[in-house]
Amino acid sequence: MERRSFVRSAGLAGVLAAGAAPAIVQAQANLRWRLASSFPKSLDTIYGGADVFAKKVSEMSGGKFQISVHAGGELMPPFGVVDGVQNGTVELAHTVPYYYFGKDETFALGAAIPFGMNSRQMTAWMTEGNGLKLMREFYAGFSIINFPCGNTGAQMGGWYRKPIQSMADMKGLKFRVGGFAGKVAERLGVVPQNIPGGEIYQSLEKGTIDAAEWIGPYDDQKLGFNKVAPHYAYPAWWEGGAQIDLFINSKAFAGLSAEYKAIIEAAAAYAHINMQAKYDARNPGALKQLVANGTKLFRFPKDVMEAAFKESQALYSELSNKNPNWKKVYADFAKFRADQNLWFRFAEAGFDDFMQSQKL
Structure with a gap:
């Protein structure tokens, strides 16, 4: 009934x-x-x-x-x-x-x-x-x-007054970076700043910080970061x-x-x-608008990516040795990530690599 x-x-x-x-x-x-x-x-x-x-x-x-x-x-x-x-x-x-x-x-x-x-x-x-x-x-x-x-989704690598051309440009950089990623950035010589999204623009405009990351083109454009820092990095190696x-x-x-x-x-x-x-x-259209209005895209140099990867792995090893909560969860996370990357390198990456090289 x-x-x-x-x-x-x-x-x-x-x-x-x-x-x-x-x-x-x-x-x-x-x-x-x-x-x-x-x-x-x-x-x-x-x-x-x-x-x-x-x-x-x-x-x-x-x-x-x-x-x-x-x-x-x-x-x-x-x-x-x-x-x-x-x-x-x-x-x-x-x-x-x-x-x-x-x-x-x-x-x-x-x-x-x-x-x-x-x-x-x-x-x-x-x-x-x-x-x-x-x-x-x-x-x-x-x-x-x-x-x-x-x-x-994968994020952009932030807004800078000057482009990052090598690891030397990371030293002493006062960089607003969200949460945990600052622990790796700090090991690269960066001075991380953990600032809420609604307060980033003012900090960047006043020069309290040298650079800032948030999420990606759609949100970043709304927050106006392109008005105070013209150089836009990719990818955010800290947020895939x-x-x-x-x-x-x-x-x-x-x-x-x-x-x-x-x-x-x-x-x-x-x-x-x-x-x-x-x-x-929404990100594709926003990125087009940003570039049309003078935003200059740059990719993080290889030495920055490699140094960040090396330091992140060292940090995770240290945390596993001293934090049992981290050790328990990260061991499973890392194993799952390895299997996923093995799979993604074939079908997903193979398809994406070809399609992104085409003029559609």
């Missing part, structure tokens, strides 16, 4: 006697949660991922489960959202896990590390490998359960595919009905795919 018809014909007493009421009552309960984002509202891609998620939750719950989304700095500092979820100030946060490497470097493995995986590989590790299982075991120690909720996560207070999530838990999982999965699609669709 269709559930609504059953409820109408049996009446509440009959439903209770049949043992059907708890799931129905929970599924129909009105609920309001707050989500703290780490991003400025002006970015319809990365901040917008939380809006997409919240809208889907509302749609799938018939409007009974409402989540209000708050930009970075509105309820708490952009990098304070994990603390907000941990202490229950808000139920959810939408953020990049590597921002919190200061708590434990293992956070970075949930987002992106230098010379890590691309977005497809990261999603594969999370959903079909051990990634989600291992990261959830780690996040449990912070009273958090996570859901992948976006990926930027940065995952954005939905962090939920574990007690709040445990208190949800099975239906609402399923809705959150489905809405996060939708937002995860939607964000990647938006970046892939």
